[in-house]
Amino acid sequence: MNNHEAMILSARDVRKDYDMPTGTLEILRGVNIDVRSGEMLFVNGKSGSGKSTLLHLLGGLDRPTGGTIFFKGRDMTRMSERDLARVRSNSLGFVFQFYHLLPELTVYENVLLPTLLAKKKDPAWIKEVLKRVKLWNRRTHFPPELSGGEQQRVAIARALANSPDIVLCDEPTGNLDEETAASIMSLLTELNRNEGHSFIIVTHDEELAKTGTRTLRLHEGQLMPPEKIFNS
Numbered sequence: 002m003n004n005h006e007a008m009i010l011s012a013r014d015v016r017k018d019y020d021m022p023t024g025t026l027e028i029l030r031g032v033n034i035d036v037r038s039g040e041m042l043f044v045n046g047k048s049g050s051g052k053s054t055l056l057h058l059l060g061g062l063d064r065p066t067g068g069t070i071f072f073k074g075r076d077m078t079r080m081s082e083r084d085l086a087r088v089r090s091n092s093l094g095f096v097f098q099f100y101h102l103l104p105e106l107t108v109y110e111n112v113l114l115p116t117l118l119a120k121k122k123d124p125a126w127i128k129e130v131l132k133r134v135k136l137w138n139r140r141t142h143f144p145p146e147l148s149g150g151e152q153q154r155v156a157i158a159r160a161l162a163n164s165p166d167i168v169l170c171d172e173p174t175g176n177l178d179e180e181t182a183a184s185i186m187s188l189l190t191e192l193n194r195n196e197g198h199s200f201i202i203v204t205h206d207e208e209l210a211k212t213g214t215r216t217l218r219l220h221e222g223q224l225m226p227p228e229k230i231f232n233s
């Protein structure tokens with residue numbers, strides 16, 4: 002087994018440029034990251050620092066301008082769209098700021114859907130994940146009947162439905178009030194500590210970013226541990 006295979010995700014010298022009429026914008030300038038199974042890794046940085054861009058690259062939703070991203074030893078940057086879609090669907094989970102639930106499907110159906118698409122249907126597991134997010138008793142409700150925090154818990158259950166190797170979260174509490182945000186964070190922490198689910202969570206919120214197993218800062222297009230910034 003080589004080094005990359007021991008990791009879920011490894012990024013090597015990842016770059017993302019945008020060519021604009023006014024010149025080239027260098028958003029990510031050589032990002033290196035290794036994420037192991039069982040981690041709850043925070044990526045913190047100012048708004049506009051490239052956190053969403055990085056998360057999209059790690060999740061195979063976008064391709065880098067340069068560098069390599071390995072998913073369990075496989076180079077994602079060289080995969081076909083079809084293989085990339087299979088990795089996203091079978092092995093990764095996504096949670097976004099605005100939930101993106103389907104309003105005409107019930108809570109249960111929203112969580113079931115990815116398992117149908119991946120041909121992994123497992124009713125016992127759907128029940129288990131809905132219990133883990135404490136929404137089993139709301140399974141016949143529709144998203145518009147739920148609060149923001151409850152909708153985000155559905156989105157978390159949906160992200161776990163295919164038993165992904167890792168869940169990628171982009172500002173998962175960004176649309177919630179402080180108290181609800183705290184309850185979502187403690188749910189994610191509990192899912193990590195008690196159930197062993199792995200997460201990368203990007204947030205501009207410095208306080209939030211202190212709760213994980215590790216926090217990296219995105220600073221001028223590169224990732225670094227926070228102490229390097231504070232000591233510089």
Ligand SMILES: Nc1ncnc2c1ncn2[C@@H]1O[C@H](COP(=O)(O)OP(=O)(O)O)[C@@H](O)[C@H]1O
Pocket residue numbers: 019026028046047048049050051052053054055
């Ligand atoms: N498609 C694009 N074309 C040009 N610039 C982009 C594009 N997508 C993102 N950017 C720029 O990249 C920078 C980082 O964006 P983003 O990753 O969304 O930051 P964050 O999530 O940290 O707030 C921003 O300056 C943004 O304007």
Ligand SMILES: [Mg+2]
Pocket residue numbers: 052053054171172
């Ligand atoms: Mg963002």
